[in-house]
Amino acid sequence: MKQNVSISAGLPGTKAPRGKADTLLRDIIRDKWLYLMLLPGIIYFIIFKYVPMYGVSMAFMDYKPYTGFLGSPWVGFKHFERFFSEPQFGMLFRNTVILAVYNLVFFFPMPIILSLMLNEVRRAKFKNFVQTLIYIPHFVSWVVVVGIFYILLTTENGILNELLYQITGRKIAFLLEAEWFRTMIITQSIWKEIGWGTVIFLAALAGVDLQQYEAARIDGASRWRQLWHITLPAIRSTIIILFILRLGNFLDSGFEHIFLMITPTNREVGEVFDTYVYTKGMTQGQYSYSSAVGLFKSAVGLVLVLGSNWLAKKFGEEGVY
């Protein structure tokens, strides 16, 4: 990761800045094939990411599909005002932030720990086997994951609950109790995504110079010491970059997952911005209002990325850009 960043950063302006536009043009002519190869990517972003952004303007209109963008009146920040004064706003905000913090605290370190553990495995064959095995849940859709958990945890003949009943003599309605909701969400996320999350960290770990371990061993460092002084510092920048990227999606709670897990009895802790946008926009057709909510969410994400990137650079780390 680190290498990639430095290469792309080094490409355009390797020579000293001397008449900026002039050198840029010369660079472009010299590396024309590379720039040409860049073109499809740029076109992709313009067509599929930037052009659709005009839809954001919907958040500032009273958009009606039958009158279209041109026929709908502009209303300024009306929808934002409604959102912030909505009695549900506090609940939504709290639920979303708590889930996001849980995600960062409990979910984010998991792949790192797992890849460190995998890294310590001596037998390459066993390591590969485990790696393949833990990737699999990533390809299972949320509907299926939630279905599996339902079968395991339902109080009507759910396997785990029956087991629990045999041991403790009582059942726990994991799927219904509000206090279990966040635990369930985080557990399921970890189960599904932990393996996939190790990919990048394992790649970073593969790049650590083996001579350093050798030197440390000669100096008598234990495995823990090696981990602390060699491995972790080596992947620190990877961790920070992924952390910043993760913050960009801070308020994304994973709509599908949450939506499937919400029940009447845990709604007060389960309803988040994503599900709210869905109910308002898709089921009730309040397109403008739900775009405003979505836009608010994105704005928070942008601020978090910019802020954390700035902070990372302050501490002498390499940021995302």
Place this chain on the structure above:
Amino acid sequence: MKKRMALLMGGALLATTVLSACGSNNEQNAAGGNTDAAKGNTNSPAVEDTAPLELSIAVHQAAEAPAKGNPMEQAIEKYTNTKLSFQWIPNSGYDEKINVMIASGELPKILKVSYVPNIISAMQADVFWELGPYLQDYKNLAAQPETYYDNIKVDGKLYGLPVFRNVGRAALQYRKDWFDESGLQVPKTLDDWYNVLKAVAEGDPDKNGKNDTYGFMLDKNYNQNVFSTLTRLSVMQGGPNKWGVDDQGNFTPEFMTPEFTDTLNLFRKLYAEKLINQDFAVTDSQTVDKAYEAGRVALRISGGNAQSMQSNLEKVVPTAVMDVVGLEGSAGIRVPAESGNAGILAIPKSSVQSEAELKRIMTFFDQLLDKEMVNLINKGIEGTHYTVEGDYTLPLDKDADAKEVKPYRDTLLQRGESYNMDKLMKQTELFEKNNKVVTENEKYVVTNPALTLISNTFTERGSELEQMITDAETKYIMGKLDEAGWNAEIEKWKQAGGSGLMEEYKEAYLRNKK
């Protein structure tokens, strides 16, 4: 040089992938364009009568989508001189998908919509053709009972045709063999219900030595829409259907009536004593269906037919006997009226621009209620799906019927035996009995006075308000709310717009009355 060529080709390849991605979008547009071309045809009267009318129809798909151009479609096309292209949209989240279609502006010529706030405001904004004035010109359409049309009117105007359904479909289906054996009676009062459910849950009627039977089961949609079990039971006890209204036009929601509260208390008690499934708030209807089919449950209130339950049940429990009765409670037979349709077939103005084409489509609808089409849509193709025997027709292949005929029967216009069917389908006694209950129900239906009243609060936050109450009902039944908590939720509902809703209904009601 070679290297350059390779690079160039690589670049070109990438460019084409990007372009082809756009291309697929264009194709869809082209499909839209086709319908435009067809429109051109109908505008010129010379071609109008001979060229088949191109008709795109978006409807819900229950099970598997039928193949394009199958014999059923061909038969309809031949009779009505049309070229049909159905878009089968999966049933789950249907309304949301329709919202997206409307938002994106890519609409077929016929669109099945539901009578929900978003569609109602689309109707008010003249997105669909108003069909009321044309109705009288079409003999079959004009011959249908007014109520079906009244139930889907918006501000007194008709913006689509109802996919006809009986208004009182709910009946009580039960395990006659279990009842006979243990000398139980079909429950009437809420106390009866409690006693019967307790007897079944604790009595091991299937004699397998396990405590695995229930008298009744709920799924997570148990209190939603017109199919709400709570509403059905409380109406049986004399309660209103969703909304009660007095002489002065004051509206009371069902959950503020004593009948409804009693029903809620019944379920609260059943839940506490573990006499109904404990995980109902997360249970899919399919899971509950399976339990019924496995012979583990005694009673069911549903709009289905006892015969199909019997057939499914027989595969697992050969000795099982199902029976069916009307919904009779302490107040006699009372059934909450459903809206009398399974959706509305509307014609968007954006895809059908000329009146001439609109009339063609109306003719198509009218033809669907001709004898030939009624037979086809209800029974399928003679020789494949049914045969004629004397004054009756006999079903031949139930599976083929479910796969090939049912999709059309469910989504196109038909009123079954009630309109234009010359020879009745011979059915089993149980099937007939269930049908009779449903027909009889029409005499006993309790209508929802707020059904067609328009309220701003409802349009803006109706589903939110409804969810507040349905969530509270679940919590109350599960014992997570006590009586004070339940009353507090009602207060919260009033504050959040419920009182406004009651006022607006009253206003609209009095205005309509004048």
